[in-house]
Amino acid sequence: NIHGFYAIKSASQIDKIKSLDSVGFGWSRLEYDSGKVILNITRKNNNEYAIPVGFFDPFDTAKKNSTNTMLMVFADDKKLENSKYSLAEYIITEPEARKEAIRAISTQVNQTVSEGISVAFDGVVIDFENLRGENAKGQFNIFLAELRKELNKNNKEVFVALHPAVQPGRSYYDGYDFKTIGGIADKVILMAHDYNAKQLNETEMEMGYTITPLTPIDEIYWALKNITDKDTGVQQKEKILIQLSFDSAQWKLKDGKVINKYPYTPDYETIRQRLLSDDVKIVYSDVYENPCATFFNDSDGTDNIVWYEDQRSINAKLKLAKMFGIEGISLWRLGNIPDYKDTGTREIYLDVWDQLLNFN
Template sequence: MEIHVVERGETLWRITQLYNADINQIALVNQLENLNVLVVGQALVIPELDQEYVVQSGDNLWSIANRLDVTVQELVQANGLTNPNLIYVGELLELPFFPHTVQPGEYLWSIAQRYGVTINQILQANNIESPSLIYPGQTLRIPKGVKPTIEVNAYTTQMNEQGRQEVLALGRNFTYLSPFMYSFREDGSLTEMQDAPIIEAAAANEISPLLVLTNYSGQSFDSDLGAALLRNTDVQDTLITNILQVMREKGYTGLNIDFEYLYPEDRENYNAFLRQVVARLHTEGFSVSTALAPKESADQQGLLYEAHDYRAHGEIVDFIILMTYEWGWAGGEPWAIAPITKMRDVLDYAVTDIPPAKILMGVPLYGRDWRVPWVEGTFAQTVSPVQAVNRAGNYGVEIQYNENYQSPFYHYVDEDGQEHEVWFEDARSMQAKYDLVTDYGLRGVSYWVLGNRFPQNWPVLQNNFTIRKL
């Protein structure tokens, strides 16, 4: 897989010539709606012939395996498919092998070294008994190298049929699915959510569903609701009992606690509550995780940050989701949603208090469109990456890329003469984020939020990692 950035005057046909690629495969994996319309600065994923295949209409895994001269089981194993019947048009599949033509003077040892595999792996892949039995002009099947294995969580707010279909289509990419959200009342009772279809879709892809618990009330996180729980152990006992009942009944495998805007004086109360939750849930085999605000130091000021004790959470819970996004938030000035500089600042501190193997780094799947000059009290529109690219095309503007923040952006003027500034994510910005996972040795990533079309993300993710299923 390659990432190509469209230049002025380029056509899709010209791009296929550059990469010796297939125009239909490029169109499918990028979900291009009009093959004749490309936007300057647009990032495209380019599947590599002989190494990758994009599912087309009418395909099934058996027909694909026959076409590529591999077995169904080899395709399943190479792509981590938990359900061979769940493949979708536009989905990128990696071939378990790629071809290499033996050159004069080449030995199996040098070929194995070149591709980072063992001699025995090449021998087995080609049914060759001896390393000496190769010759110039021979085409060998080279097995793909091993990629790092990570865990991936995805939050979803869509409990409808559209949300169910999205989980089915993308589920091979997820370790956990977190339907957002359950809250609680001051008496320790839980709110309700029609999450059964989403949990069933998760099960079809062997995804572990996490019950998300928040201190949400009305239309926002509620500091007083959090205090009512964290300062009353009887209410905590009742709430935990109710959580366990729902988890057993619905098939949740873990609890993800997302308490935000807690009072600073409830910091130790929150830690004590987590210890109680872990003690009770672990005895029944459930995991416990928390979502934490993106702090850059232990003593960072502000209602969002002070009650979140990184070191304590790192010791108490099984893993942590760092919400490393929303710098460019809807009610603030235009900026990258997740500038790589700020993400690094958070991780630099986080790994001093939390084991990296417990950290899922938050990653946004969306962008925002602001009216500029920005006026305090106005709110940006949330857009998907596909909407962002299409909007640039509709207004005839070029997409730019901020190398410092590792994020695409552009400006346009609408029909009423209003100027806009748009920041979003693309294949390049996601690759930069996945590089952080490798650089810091993190457990994985957590997406906020499904429901935004972003076809380029999934092949980039798959190109970097193997996704762990529990």
Template sequence: MIYVVSGGDTLYGISQEFGVPEERIEYDNQLYGQSHLAEGQALYIAAGDAVKIRPMYVTGYAYPYVERTVLQESLPILNELLVFSFGFTLQGALVYPQADDLWLVELAWNYGISPMLVLTPFGPDGKFNNYLIQTIVQDAAIRNTLIQNLLTAVRDRGYAGVDVDFEYILPQDREAYAGFVGELRSVMNANGYIVSVALAPKTSADQPGLIYEGVDYRLLGQNADHVFLMTYEWGYTYGPPMAVAPLNKVREVVDYAVQEIPAQKIIMGIPNYAYDWTLPFTRGTSEARVIGNVEAVQIAAAQGAAIQFDDVAQSPHFTYWENGIQHEVWFEDVRSIEAKLELADAYGLMGVGYWNLMRPFRANWLLLQSLMGK
């Protein structure tokens, strides 16, 4: 299933060892453009018996400008497509995506997948705006206007429901926000639609921090049909180099979540992206570059860097030098994905979800397909 490249390995030799054509290994792992294999690179090999886990619900976010060929890699394994995103005004009017979303809705249904309208409280600056959130959740008339507008949009545009992705909710709006989700669900369910909600990755009820304090796991779990744990961004643009979704940290969030929310309502988030930091890291100045997981391996191969694997974080990483500057990269590969899938399976979670589906990662989708027997 998974082979880790050693120094001196060749594609031909691996092909001979597993009895899988070189072209198949190259295609499955998107090795095009790689002049040679990177030491420590994990390859998905379509040979032998897969270690089966139970079939789980699989979802993921995509912007309407996603490249069709990239999206279609994931569609055969998905149950749901989260279309990102619709906004709203202080009066409760919907703000539609700038790019056409209807082609995604149609494509999802063609694959037998439920398309979900994602609602986000973005202000004019394109960032999460907690004043927008507060206005909606505290004003019954505006809240009702927004809910009715969402119902109309879902019905008219062919969505299966609404995914609420609000972040930085003020602590004083904690209960009102959960109440809004409950009201929205009541209306949507009555009309044959569903409501999910994205949750910041908390490890305790009283966890400090603006991203956490307005999120009540128990209430939101009760008021939504299912929840999406945003279990990523430990390693992030302005933070120090580390795994984006270290398994030990993800497990802490899941440990808490299952105490507050039934496991069968929980979707665990998985990142489909990587970060490339320049060293030394200086807080307030350093800024990591977002790259894809396939791109990360291509960089390692081109730079002659050996990929390491952190056993605690269950994440691959490497360093390299370019133009006299040292870089550190943390990313996801089939080993780290397998570990996350096994974690979700062990806890009996509803499934897993990806932020996001915009970057190619063919081996990931093939791995899911083989492990779940889909």
């Protein structure tokens, strides 16, 4: 089972929709506006999850190829003004807000009108990020159960994206009750990625610290072990999709010191161009099961290291998932999935798309 997200910048890989079992269109975001919860599908308020111009093309491609069309509903963890809650917490905790959100989601899924065209989605992907603690856990369960009940009226599906558990002794987004969510949802998307540092502190920069693999395999192991736990995990493994995110993290160094506090995130076309160059050294870490590339940049006189994903790192995750009995994958996102055949003398391992299709 392959699910893929079509969001932000995906049009270049619209043709890949036909190979998916379901596609999550990242076209809506919950917001708090003038005292109530609304579902924003426009560009208003700098919403990157808006319905794009020409939306019917990807939607129609999915319909024609029997790919389930899912509306992704995003809610972030920004604190609301004059409130102890983040938006996501507020929606799941306050009964009135919960009702408003569910009503808005249900209305949108049943009928979305844009550019004078009316469409209905097959279901939703709920992406409420960064929930923490027992209270959020219980409230999120209530929200999902009520949403499910409402969407059942029109036979709509419910997918839920959630954060993974991490190794003991470290704090994480633990506001997700895997077992209960697994009982409510049709599919559960495990966001086991983004483990790399999102910024370095002064000491790390001084030291030239650049060991920031995106998906260390021991973290993936822990995430899979917890989501499949026989007592507290998702009970039906066929519902679990391990999400693969095609991200990157690049650091620049001068005189052995990192000069960018936040990592650059080059896309895979840029990474590919680099990897094809003879003066780039490709290193694969067996410890992390992640690749990185190092090179000197003449134009700004910096040493560079970029962490990314390739066939080998994806294969390591898929093998591990299979070991835990997980056969489904989710892809973040179309538009950035490496799909390059190796040509010439240098193997760069970026023929990822074919590998994904052959997973099962």
